[in-house]
Amino acid sequence: MADTVHTHALPAEIFQPEDPLLVSERVAVAAFLAGYSGGTRVSYTTDLRIFAGWCHDHDLNLFNLKRAHLELFGRWMEQQGRMASTIARRLSTLSSFYKYCQIEDIITKNPAANVRRPKVDCESRTLGLDRNELGALLVQAGLGDVRDGALMTLLALNGLRISEALNADIEDMSTERGHRTLAIVRTGSKHVTIPIAPRTGRALDLYIGDRTIGPIFLGVQGGRMDRYCADRMIKRLTRQAGITKRISPHSLRHSFITAALDAGVPLRDVQEAASHADPRTTMRYDRARRSLDRHATYIVSTFVAGATRQG
Template sequence: MKALIEEFIYYLTVERGLAENTLESYARDLERYSAFLSKHGITKFEATNKTNVMAYLLHLQKQGKATSTISRHLASLKSFYQYLLREKHIEQDPTVNLESPKLQKKLPRVLSVEEVEILLNQPRLNEPAGSRDKAMLELLYATGIRVSELISLDLDHVNLEMGYVRCFGKGSKERIIPIGSLAKKYVEEYLHRGRVRLIKSKGETALFVNHHGRRMTRQGFWKIIKKYAREAGIKKDITPHTLRHSFATHLLENGADLRSVQEMLGHADITTTQIYTHLTRGRLREVYSKTHPRA
């Protein structure tokens, strides 16, 4: 079973060009599934059927896993079994006609413009790490890129003269996103004052580096944004995606069209971007109730 999982992950890497985080997620889901099968005396995927898959999903449910987690596991199994069928490792796909549990769409948590302002003003610019943190936060809010895209940026992915950033999203899809004057200013300051003092090797290509002089990690950035949220006195539960959500919401609130926001966020489907319109409608209702004399 392990060999087939590795073969599938290799296929996703080479043929589909999926991001490392996605590959790790697939591998983790499938390893848990194979461990469940082994515990129940099944040592080959060829010997599995729909009952085994349903038993596994029920097992996840009994463990108290969220609906979104169970849906993700089923999506991983569907992709895997379709691959096994296509490669003739199995004769029937046991996941056919199995539907994901219905998801309750959660609205993303966003910061107000004032909260973003306070958060972005926390880093100490006289320190190399503070200069880096300021540039990272400003760039994240200016572009709405994912944290994985932010930490993957190399020096040649940012063109400060022309005012744009080139990033590679899911499936290695490239997109060009404009950056504003403030983000440009702080990235430039970081390059001239902060990065030169943080890097240990002149051959380092990463734009944002940690105190070891190597590429910043997702976990490293998560700690940074949590620290500044605490210092700013923001009580909301901030995640690395909070500034991305705030970027999209604030653009729509100020009249940006949905298609442009979709393109900047790198969403393949506009329905993913439409979740932010629910937030802006809620904001409109709030403004109306506070300002209309007969509300």
């Protein structure tokens, strides 16, 4: 394969002068990543780059590893303080990469096939905002820059992934059967059309103004706004709203899901709104929410107190 793929055709995020991968390894990684796009490609690229750096530091070749090496990589991530979900995802990425290499006859055996992965909590550990905090944050966003207000409203009231919001263009906005809508590309290159609440629509119209084409959200240089800029903006607004939690763009998605569940939206409808392929993913948010609010201790305390009063 190395004889037929030219290095100048490799993706920019892989072929870097300082990259620890050898040319043959670079080609294999680039070919593997070519089958993915969007957030999945970005995630896989990050995982493989980190693993390649670890291999380089330990004088290891990507194509000459054993299961024990990947187990050691997992332990190293634990020592670095990585979350169990992050470790499990990276080991899953490596399993997919080595499976590809095995199919392409680059290696004879997948060293990651039986690597033990950490157990991931069934509850989401992402910090979310409660109803009052979410309201306060939206009020704060509305007092500032119109771009901030538009993005915060879209994230909080539609639960979009930050990549979905930032990749949307003005041309993707429309009207369908009386609903303001936005066409977005979700995980797995799935194209969907979502409704926009009147409050969100007004915020977007105010920000977009007379523009008719191009990205909805613009960066300071006039190009498409990037996720790092969005992250900084959200953290700034969170501080200004007096919220002490460490909030990220995903926290707003988490807040949307839990707010929908608290408002009584059926789990199946929340799953669809969040574009979760598996209902168990949505249920993770539901468990995290109910574990405190609906804990049996409250019912038992009331039950026992009633028996005491009767006695």
